[in-house]
Amino acid sequence: MIDPKILEDFGAKMSALLANSPARDIEKNSKALLSGLLAKLDVVTREEFDVQASVLARTREKLKDLEARVEALEKARQG
Template identity: 40%
Template structure:
């Protein structure tokens, strides 16, 4: 998980507070950060590298499937 992204998001949320609440900004920013981390950890996420690796595996599998489908079609034509 990209901690920089979470920290940046928590800072932006705290900065969006009304002017009267800026005294609480640091405390709220810490709370935003904790809540965001807790919620994101519950999601079933994968890293970009893992996603890319699985996309390559899927592309190879799809190519093999298409080749097998082509071969089956050719065999069916020969038998007909």
């Protein structure tokens, strides 16, 4: 029967080997490259977009209300 300690040691060594493998470096470098490219494209996160969309919607509502008030004041001034 195989000793569980041997299996644990083998698993630990495999984990360490995979953590230090070139694949891990490639993944890390790819993420850094992609982040750099996205930064150059000047894109925003979905969260930032949603916040700005909400601000724009509120601003449009305020503008609509102000336009109605101006129109009412102009009518009152003329009448």
